Amino acid sequence: MALTWQEARITAAAPETPRVRRLTLAVGWSRPFRAGQHVDVRLTAPDGYQAQRSYSIASSPSRPEAIDLLIERLDDGEVSGFFADVAEPGDAIELRGPIGGAFVWDPPQGGPLLLVGGGSGVVPLLSILRHRAEAAPAVPALLLYSARTQEEVIAREELIRRDAEEPGFRLMLTLTRVPGGRRLDAGRIGEALAALGQPAHTFVCGANPFVSAVSDLLVEAGLPPQTIRTERFGG
Ligand SMILES: Cc1cc2nc3c(=O)[nH]c(=O)nc-3n(C[C@H](O)[C@H](O)[C@H](O)COP(=O)(O)OP(=O)(O)OC[C@H]3O[C@@H](n4cnc5c(N)ncnc54)[C@H](O)[C@@H]3O)c2cc1C
Numbered sequence: 001m002a003l004t005w006q007e008a009r010i011t012a013a014a015p016e017t018p019r020v021r022r023l024t025l026a027v028g029w030s031r032p033f034r035a036g037q038h039v040d041v042r043l044t045a046p047d048g049y050q051a052q053r054s055y056s057i058a059s060s061p062s063r064p065e066a067i068d069l070l071i072e073r074l075d076d077g078e079v080s081g082f083f084a085d086v087a088e089p090g091d092a093i094e095l096r097g098p099i100g101g102a103f104v105w106d107p108p109q110g111g112p113l114l115l116v117g118g119g120s121g122v123v124p125l126l127s128i129l130r131h132r133a134e135a136a137p138a139v140p141a142l143l144l145y146s147a148r149t150q151e152e153v154i155a156r157e158e159l160i161r162r163d164a165e166e167p168g169f170r171l172m173l174t175l176t177r178v179p180g181g182r183r184l185d186a187g188r189i190g191e192a193l194a195a196l197g198q199p200a201h202t203f204v205c206g207a208n209p210f211v212s213a214v215s216d217l218l219v220e221a222g223l224p225p226q227t228i229r230t231e232r233f234g235g
Pocket residue numbers: 038053054055056057070071072073074075076077078079080081120123124207231232233234235
């Protein structure tokens with residue numbers, strides 16, 4: 001069935017990190033969304049110029065009528081700049097979705113789940129983690145998350161709380177722009193696999209160079225390529 005553009009209203013907006021803004025949108029879906037999927041948004045200027053971008057859904061499918069998007073402001077970013085500076089609660093934007101058939105996780109798929117996110121690439125992984133906690137908390141899951149600094153960690157308090165409270169969940173943070181910081185490397189992948197065991201499903205999301213580098217490391221670590229799913233945000 002072809003997806004049609006619909007009007008979605010922004011019902012709330014709040015800073016998530018210094019560079020990421022959380023927008024809540026009231027949406028009327030023609031079908032339910034699945035954890036990991038994204039939407040397309042389209043902006044139209046008064047002269048008719050249009051810009052269209054994709055944004056992953058951060059919230060859980062258990063709350064389909066109000067989705068959270070987490071949008072990182074990019075320097076000179078056309079659409080992310082609009083959402084960072086201009087969009088406000090009450091505004092309506094054009095949206096279509098849900099989109100994505102491969103980068104999704106449903107509880108019957110089970111686990112263990114290895115989720116690897118770089119920067120805002122953690123957004124669809126948050127939807128998966130939130131859904132897992134509600135619908136399949138016995139499924140083991142590990143989030144390996146690379147961020148620049150502590151203050152740029154998206155959903156930081158929630159992730160730390162889940163790590164402390166959920167027996168099946170483990171958070172491993174890697175910070176790149178702090179003294180002694182490091183990028184995800186073979187050693188860190190090895191630590192994650194030792195902590196989780198062999199994952200049944202691995203989801204990797206972030207900017208193109210991040211996804212390429214991590215996918216190579218995962219295959220070098222022995223994971224079957226067909227168990228690794230990727231989502232590339234561009235860049
Ligand atoms: C399936 C999918 C899901 C996505 N989900 C999210 C999400 O949840 N949150 C989010 O913040 N973004 C997400 N993105 C990225 C988003 O679609 C836009 O590409 C991003 O917001 C930049 O758009 P812009 O108009 O602000 O920048 P543009 O004006 O298009 O580009 C500005 C500059 O940034 C560079 N650039 C563009 N995209 C990126 C990028 N991702 N990383 C680094 N540099 C880039 C461009 O080359 C250019 O130099 C997703 C992308 C895809 C394909």
